[in-house]
Amino acid sequence: MSTSLTPNEEQRGDDTGSAPDTAALSVRWNARQWILLVIFSGAITLDGLENSMIAVAIPEIQRAFGVSAATAQWVPGAYILAFGAFLLLGGRCADLFGRKRVFVIGMAVFAVVSLLGAFADDALLIILTRFVKGVAAGFTAPAAMSLLTTTFQEGAQRNKAFGIFNVFEASGYSSGLLIGGFLAALNWRSTFVLPAVVAVALVLGALRFIPADPPRTRGSRLxxxxxxxxxxxxxxxxxxxxxxxxxxxxxxxxxxxxxxxxxxxxxxxxxxxxxxxxLIRLSLFRDRNLVSANLSMFLLYGGAMAFQFVLALYLQNLNGWEPWHMSFVILPGTALTIIIGPRLGRLMDRFGVHKVLLVGLVSFIPCYLLFLRIGPEPDLWGVLVPVALVWGLGFALSLAALMVAGTAGIADEDQGLAAGLLNSSLQIGGAFGLAVVTAVIVPATRLGDLYPGIWMMLGFAVLTLLAHGLRKKA
Known part of the structure; x- marks a missing residue:
């Protein structure tokens, strides 16, 4: 199931830094391949929108139903719980039962349940719909990622595809804060309708453009x-x-x-x-590159979620900013990701995936050190914008490179599982980082409470570099 270029039209970058041929640096796709990439990337954009829009709408939902903060936190929590738990199973089901089939069914369920949530008249029903949406996303995310890796050949094509995929992921979250703030001000229920519209568009696009799944292997079963x-x-x-x-x-x-x-x-x-x-061939875990990429993803996203949480506490709780204002703070980093993303494939081809990844991972250390300079009043140009730019650089270089590294050399029949593993590492790592940092900064009512959390983020950044060092050297 491949609509990619022929093998002699691409070349995989290595860690030697040797320059590939001109063809590898000028991978060209036809219109159908671009449409496929947009469909695959749309699934991860939808996940970013879903998480950030609901974060802005929670206060309105809490007021609408008169529920406690403990109950309201399960509106985002139910989605995270189901998404993180079902990723491995979803990835394996995509391998066994067909990636297009799993993607379309999961996205259709996502759309229907989003609309049900928009009309729910009880907070528990909203939480239930969020859980089911998380289950659906647990199937669509690894299916989309494995569709990408089996459509675009390993090397120059896949490097370029993941660079663009990363742009969609970054823009989904940051734009969701802005869009969510606007929609919540109109009517919080519209934050459930928009994801349904996007999901329906992705279903229609998948049915039209994704090639049919190959016949199932006779006798294969779950x-x-x-x-x-x-x-x-x-x-x-x-x-x-x-x-x-x-x-x-x-x-x-x-x-x-x-x-x-x-x-x-x-x-x-x-x-x-x-x-x-x-369900999972345990021999896969003998692949040091796969293990290293997953550990790095876990630690990277643990620090990243902690950073967003501490930044939100600093700006909103201590300085009274609105949630959607934070999107303007991280906007420079998002813009940098959008600029670098389409060019990331060429960087990985020229310098090698792991050298690009190393630069990205190292970037988080000066980023978090600079973040230690926050004071009683937010210093937008002296601290926050530079932090956002370095953070965006780190993400732009690291996330796509980790996806490339974690799926390189994996057989096509295991690509869904590899995608599920990477996404599971990301989700659980983010939840773990948030939990650890929350524990060290409570009650977070003074500026001084936040500094131990930033030091913890620095610890995550250093451990990520150590995890990267576990990979098999070329």
Whole structure:
């Protein structure tokens, strides 16, 4: 299932820095390939919109239904829980049952449930629709990413595709803050309608342009025992991590949650070792590049979510800014990502994926060091804009490169699983980073409370570099 160029029209960059031929630097796609890339990237844009728009609308939802803050936090939390828990299963189902089929069905469910949420008359119903949307996204995200990796050949094509994919991801979140603020001011229910419209457009585009799935391998079936233990283990793990900021690390509930999730995931490994057709081939984890990319993704996004959280507390809680104002602070970083993204493929071809990735990962260290200079009054031009620019540079270079590194050398039949692993690492890492930083900055009512959180972010950045060092050297 490939609409890509022929192998001799692309060349994979390496870590030697040797210049590839001119053809590798001028990958050209036809209109259909561009449309496919927009469809694949639309799924990740939708996820960014979904998370940022709802964050702005939560106060309005809370007032509309008169619910407590503890209940309201499950409006975003239910989506994160389901999304993080279903990614591995969704990725494997895409490999087994057809990537187009899984993408279309998941996106259709997403659209329908979004509309149901727009008309819900009870907060618990909204939380339920958000959970189901998270389940749907857990199938569409790895399906979209594996469609991308099997459509665009490894090397120059895939590098360029992931650079553009990264642009969609970054712009989805930041634009969602602006759009969400505008829509919430009109009517918070419209923040549920817009994702439904986008999802319907993606379904129609997928049906029209994505090639049909190849015939299923006769006799292939889902490992039900493995699927159940993995799903329950992941649900409990993500739920426990998401709950940590509310209940603390040392509580019996947290310790019990981690222990029981470890038991379930251990049972999953035992099943996978014995079953004839495993859900996940454990031999994949012998690939040091795959392990390194996933650890780096976990730590990178842990620091990134912590940064956004601390920045939001600083601007909103301590200085009274509106949530959508924060989008203007991070806008320079987003703009940098949009500028670099389409050119990132050429950078990776010329200098090698891992050299580009290393520069990106290193960028977060001066970024977080500069963030330590925040004072009682926000210094827009001296601190916040420079921080946003360096943060955007780090993300522009790191995220797409990690996706390339984490899927390189993986067989086509395992690309959905590899995509699910990377997305799971991203989601769980983000929740974990948020939980850890929340624990060290509580109660976060004074400026001084925020500094330990920034030091923790620096720790994440250093650990990310160490995780990158675990990769297999070329």
């Amino acid at each position: 490992d039900v025992g493995g699927a159940l233990t993995l799903l329950l283990g992941m649900l409990l793990l993500v739920f426990t991590v998401v709950e940590v900021p509310e209940i603390g690390w040392a509580t019996p509930r947290t310790i019990g949650g981690f222990a029981l999730s470890a038991v379930l995931l251990t049972a999953f490994v035992v099943i996978e070792r014995k079953v004839r057709e495993p």
